[in-house]
Amino acid sequence: MALDKIGIAKRIAQEVQDGMYINLGIGIPTLVANYIPDALDVVLQSENGLLGIGQFPTEEKVDADLINAGKQTITMRDGSVLFDSAESFAMIRGGHVDLTILGAMEVSENGDISNWKIPGKMVKGMGGAMDLVASAENIIVAMQHTSRNGESKLLKECSLPITGLRCVKKIVTNLAVLEVQQAGGFKLLERAPGITVDEIREATAGKLIIEGDIPEMKID
Amino acid sequence: MALDKIGIAKRIAQEVQDGMYINLGIGIPTLVANYIPDALDVVLQSENGLLGIGQFPTEEKVDADLINAGKQTITMRDGSVLFDSAESFAMIRGGHVDLTILGAMEVSENGDISNWKIPGKMVKGMGGAMDLVASAENIIVAMQHTSRNGESKLLKECSLPITGLRCVKKIVTNLAVLEVQQAGGFKLLERAPGITVDEIREATAGKLIIEGDIPEMKID
């Protein structure tokens, strides 16, 4: 069965390693925080100026001066630090953030990503997405494998305006975990529980690389 | 009579206006601070990371962690602020410092300055001098009019390695106050007490511009 959003978040949480500094985008990526094992010590960065995002506040602790990049009220963990937007993107651009997890509308087989603009629709802006994808060494995309009308979002080339070139390393969708190959192509690493390789092949418009047996994801 | 160092410092202090942020170089410029009228509210910047240099400390208040750019122990005034070296030169480069006073070995008639290196002698480095002269809108040079062996330091062209081009606006020497003209030339503004125009002319190798009567400096 295809994963739901929580399933995707749970699978991505397995990619998190102890000691990582992580930037989580809006949507499914934000959910990942809920499934990182307690044994791992990681720090979440919010690009509006905080390292060490904590839980949502209780009603009494809500502070309008403490929000995340999705403009949600948050709290700080012990050891947090606040800074300005230039310092925040200095961290991102300078490669100090170990892992970036973000959503996408399309990913191409050479790792290009489109996630900021749909021609003909109101343009809201790229926010920090272009900085994140151009800077991060380690980007995981969380998304549905296909669009609402069934078209593949894993393409030979992106059809939508690009957010960044050759930057996506790994993709976790409702159907599969895939690795973007240096030479081009989506290497299939894992299948969602009950999903067949054929189903994934059918849902993938870009070059799909299948080597040997493809294991099923293990998700609690 | 030619001015002594204190006389030069006193004359430069007359250039200071209320509300100025000022960077003072090492040597005579440092002395200027002692002669700024109490009625004027100015803030002294130290490029190693302080706005609001105060007096030297009393023996009990000496703090190794609080020095000026000349590595002297100092104190902070009320309203001071500390910052790092990038912020310090952001201030300087960004034109936020209103007045820079520094020493020179030579100044040319188009405002070039040489003050960091003598060929054949040990090179100690330019420190912040090149940043200061390249950035400041308002630079006053404090120096002797001639070298120890009597050669003019106000030249047609600098003979020593350059610190910055076309940056000096005003020069206060032991003999005179001069303004560097946009089109080139040192316009004589004031004579030191008892010094004649002829004496200044003789001591000035670069183009000297003399218009009308040249008043004597007024120094307490």
Added chain:
Amino acid sequence: MINKVIKNASEAVKDIPDNAVLMLGGFGLCGIPENSIQALLETKVKGLTCISNNAGVDDFGIGLLLKTHQVKKMISSYVGENAEFERQLLSGELDVDLIPQGTLAERVRAGGAGIPAFYTPAGFGTEVAEGKETREFDGKMYLLETGLIADFALVKAWKGDTAGNLIFKGTARNFNPLMAAAGKITIAEVEELVPAGDLNPNEIHTPGIYVQRIFEGKNYEKRIEQRTVRS
């Protein structure tokens, strides 16, 4: 210490002329100069270019200035959540320049720091790169971006002193310190104004040298866009 105190927001903004280029601090509605925006509504100044990460919401923040048609151009990274904005953009009344958030932050920082231009990887290979110089450093491609300055920067701090030194609170810091340094005239409104000497010199975020006018603001609403709580 030089005294930068001015009576109130009206005094602070009264000489901002039509067609001025403004920077306004804030991320979403967090840390925005509420009092100065209100005062601009009263002066009815027109043709403003506003450099701000966001454009407020329909009835708060810069959204208020959009409603009164005082803004001619927005330079921002994200401008959603604003129906009037969308209407003006589609009708051609409003011009918008969208800039990646990190590039915007760095361009403002550069402007304040006297850096005329720098290279950044953000936007290479995208629409953002159109018309811009590109260059390879160490095998990676970058865009040349220029520093930004403004005629007036409007910032909001938590505490400030009479010398213009500022301390921000929480994530309300965001673009405020950068913009403070990049305004030819910087107007700081603070929740609490104290005498010079009351703030610890080691805890100040924005040195007073960047601030030309400071006043204690009032009636801060601090509206929250996404109130999220745990039970």
Added chain:
Amino acid sequence: MINKVIKNASEAVKDIPDNAVLMLGGFGLCGIPENSIQALLETKVKGLTCISNNAGVDDFGIGLLLKTHQVKKMISSYVGENAEFERQLLSGELDVDLIPQGTLAERVRAGGAGIPAFYTPAGFGTEVAEGKETREFDGKMYLLETGLIADFALVKAWKGDTAGNLIFKGTARNFNPLMAAAGKITIAEVEELVPAGDLNPNEIHTPGIYVQRIFEGKNYEKRIEQRTVRS
């Protein structure tokens, strides 16, 4: 919060290899990483390139590493007050690259911030400009300068926490925060090490993300170069 604590200076520097590029914080002898320098004397690592605003004095700071011939190159803005330094320079044992102080600060800041290059006016028309690209912006001439990073950055702070967050004191801050961000491995020595959570998040100068190793130093001498007092 991620724990960066390491036992002492010897542990912190033991894997610094011959010919490493180091950054060392400090201005003169103010804010220098005294313990890490001492530990480098003990590891006897050789061929170091040291990026530091100054080169210490004959018998303190980086001067100690010069005496033991562990330094092959200095990248600095001002290197006076050091007779051994002068001797090695004139004899060709030591290589020196002199950089304007503000350019040095900005190059280190750029390196940490992922900016590969930027334009600055300092040094235009001087020896510093030799071999460098120049360019005019808005009627003024600038040089293209590149970002600097180091294999290891050695910094000294006043307080630090187990997560690597740092607070500096007085003008001992200087180059330390910039270098902390520009080291691939950053080693911070602090006068007082506290648990994560003890420092106010709003008062931290260097976010722990930049620091890989932290330890509480000991026996700080904090030598003063120019003890000036008033009576």
